[in-house]
Amino acid sequence: MDENSSPLAGSPNNGGGGNPTTSPDTAEAGTIDLVASPVRLDTSTNAQSAITARVKDSNGVLLQGVTVSFSATNGGTLEVTQGETDQAGVASAILTTDGDPRNRTVTITAQSGSISDSVSVDISGTSLAISGPTSISLGSSTALRVTLSDADGNGISGETVNLSTTLGTLSASTLTTSTNGLVDVQLNSGSTGGTATVTAAAYSGSSTISTTRDIVVAGDSFGFTSPAPNTEVDLNTQQEVTMEWLVNGNPVADGTQIQFTATRGTLTPASGVVTTSGGQASIDISSTNAGISTITASDTNSGLSADLTFEFVATTPDEINLQAIKTQLDLSETTEIVAVIRDADNNLVKNQEVSFSILEDGSGGSLTSSRDVTDSQGRASTIYQAGANTSGRGGVEIQATVAGSISDTVTLTVARQALRLAIGTGNEIIEPDTVRYIKDYVAIVTDANGAPVENANIELSVLPTGYIKGSYVPSIDDTWVISPGNPVFCDAEDLNRNGQLDAGEDINGSLALEPTNSATTSASSVISATDGSADFSLIYPQSHCNWVRVELTATVRVGGSESVESSEFFLSCAASDLNNTDIPPPGGIEGLYGSDQACNVND
Incomplete structure (x- = not known):
């Protein structure tokens, strides 16, 4: 037996390998041996365990054709691959x-009639971890990051973490x-x-997992001023950054080394190592690219550290890119208009006033605001509301416009009315x-933009x-063709x-209208689907x-607009009905309305 396989404790484990298999109609299960392989799974997405049930009668004979039902507790999912025992008595x-991704124990049960057996599979591997400094000073704060991951190290989203x-x-006690x-x-x-023990926990009951991190809160004052x-x-501007370290209210010894690091920007000196004087240490930082930077000051001996966050901003606009979240709108529908401003080095430019205006609008729409100021992402926006009329493509x-002369435009289409209609068919009857x-x-x-119109x-x-x-005559290919050749x-x-x-319509004097309405459609009207299409059939006598x-x-008529599409054609015959001159064509050899080549003759 595989070391990862486990028969249910207390279940009989007779060999029976050489016993014949029986399948009488009245056979009932006497015992079920249930095995899982493996009996331990990790919480990765591809983990699975093979569940096997062997069914015997009261005499130990393997039973064929017995229905076995499987069930699982605690969120286990079963795919029944064989619900009825085979010749080996196996389901x-x-x-x-x-x-x-929860850590848990799943109990699987196999049952046939009143006989059942169970086996447990342990699922584990999901974990929590807290990262951050090991020491901070009085009156300071620090960022901590908690990671929830499965057995493969993949992050698990959308779960509640209690802190x-x-x-x-802490800035929050519950986060997702x-x-x-x-x-x-x-x-x-x-x-x-003292020591702050930070605890993070996820899930509940027997699936609860938790982790802790001890962070020393030193009596020192260690932070940025x-x-x-x-x-x-x-x-491209040097910014001096200064931190202060006090021990029992007194400056730390002069010459104490402080290590500075930054997530964005260049430090001067480049090593980031500066010594204290009067309890303070200063360093210069600058950047050629815009964005948030977090600078950290730390002492490797004590483990003390402090963070300071600020933002490098670009100030000189060079280009503007204007986009609409939606470029095709229903009547009176709204969309956000977004301008993104960048400098000559492609940096996003913050704090720039952008003006918005409508240059052309056949729909009679409007903007909710004519100006906005760019944020850290270089974005400024307004809302456009379409009017009650179509605009055309x-x-x-x-x-x-930004900085008075740098501008960009975007075009929209207000046209959800049915302005285009097509009908067509294939080559089969x-x-x-x-x-x-x-x-x-x-x-x-x-619509005018080529997009499908639904529910038209x-x-x-x-x-x-x-x-x-005219009339049908045999051709040299032994098929039925109409004569004369140009009727x-x-x-x-x-x-x-x-x-x-x-009056004046009875050209041939038949006292009736020719031709009659020979064809009809399968419905007098149809409704277009999400792709703008609607199916129907043409029905006519052979x-x-x-x-x-x-x-x-x-x-089709939508919103006061009408579109008409027509197709003119002869009602066609199936080729198979004309390719054998031993069988008369549909309706016979004589033409439906006679063969005389004069329209005013009724024959």
């Missing part, structure tokens, strides 16, 4: 964590992990020295029976436009398309094919 399933400290205060499984919290040391936190520093133009043809069609509704009501009609007269075409007599025989020309028309 099986696969246990997975199914994305549940506490035995000394000082980011997409990378992180939460950041500030520890404020307060005014009392200038500049103030969140100071803005112009690019690119019919709305908005401009953003369906014969549902011996008397009818069905030909499938599609109608597509789009498409009205359909099909009316005759004319007919031909007369007669226009439909219903000139005003009102379906009534009016005997009318080749003789009648019709006009198929689709009409």
Whole structure:
């Protein structure tokens, strides 16, 4: 037996390998041996355990064809791969964590009738970790980062982390992990020295995990005195940064080394090592690229450290890029218009006033604000609301300007009304029976920008436009063709398309309108789907094919706008009905409306 496999404690483990397998209709399970392999899983996404149940009758004979049901507790997920025992008396399933990263024990049960067995699988590997300094001074604060990760080290997002400290205060007691499984919290040391034990915990019950980090709160005062936190520093400008270290209220010994590091910018001296004088140490920093910088001062011997955050900012705009979150809008819909300002070195420029204006707008829309000031990301924005009319493609133009002359534009389209309609078909004819043809069609509704229009009501009609007269004759290829080769075409007599025989319309004196309405559509109207399309079919008698020309028309109306698309064609025959001259063509050899080559003759 595999060392990672475990039969259920207390279950019989008879060999039975050579026993015959029986499958009588009345056979009932006497014992079930349930095994998991392995019995320990980690919390990685691909972890799985094979679950195997062997079923025997009361005499120890393996049973075939017995139904076994599997179940799992505590968030375990089972995929039953074989729910009925095979010739070896085996039913099986696969246990997975199914994305549940909790540490826990899952109990799997296999049951047949009143007989059952269970096995437990331990799932573990998810952990918490706290990173940060080991020592801080009185009255200071420090950033701590908590990481929640699975057995593969992947961050676990969207989970609640509870935080506490035995000394000082935390900026939050409950936080939710980011997409990378992180939460950041500030520890404020307060005014009392000692050791702060910071605890982070996640999940609940038997799945609870926790970790701690001890941080010494020294009686020393160790922190920055200038500049103030969140100071803005112009690019390419030296900024002096000063820290102070007091021991029992007195300056630390002169010449004590302080190590400075920074997340952005260049330190002078480059080593970042400066010695104290009168308890203070100063260093210069500058940067050629904009953004937040955190500078840290630390003493390697005591473990003391302090952080100061400020921002390098670009001040000279060189270019502007204007974008709209959405460039295609419904009537009266809104979208955010965003301008991003950069300098000549591609740095984002902060604190710049940007003005917005509409240069052209056929929809009658508006902006909620004509100005904004760029933030740390170089962004300034306003909201555009479309008007009640369509604009045409690119019919709305908005401009953003910075520094008086640097500008960019963006174009929008306000056009969700159905301005375009197309109908089409394929090259196949369906014969549902011996008397009818069905030909499938599609109608597509789009706006002026080519985007699909959903839920548009498409009205359909099909009316005759004319007919031909002639008869079928065999061709040299032994197929049915119409004779003469260029038969007369007669226009439909219903000139005003009102379906009534009016004066002057009965050209051939038949006392009826020719041709009749030979075809119909499967529905009088259809509704477009999310892709703007709608399916329908054309239905007509087989005997009318080749003789009648019709006009198929689709009409869509949205918001007072109408679009019409038509297609004119002869009703076609299936090739298979014309390729054997031993069988008469649909409707017979004689033309539907006769063969005389004069439209005023009724034959």
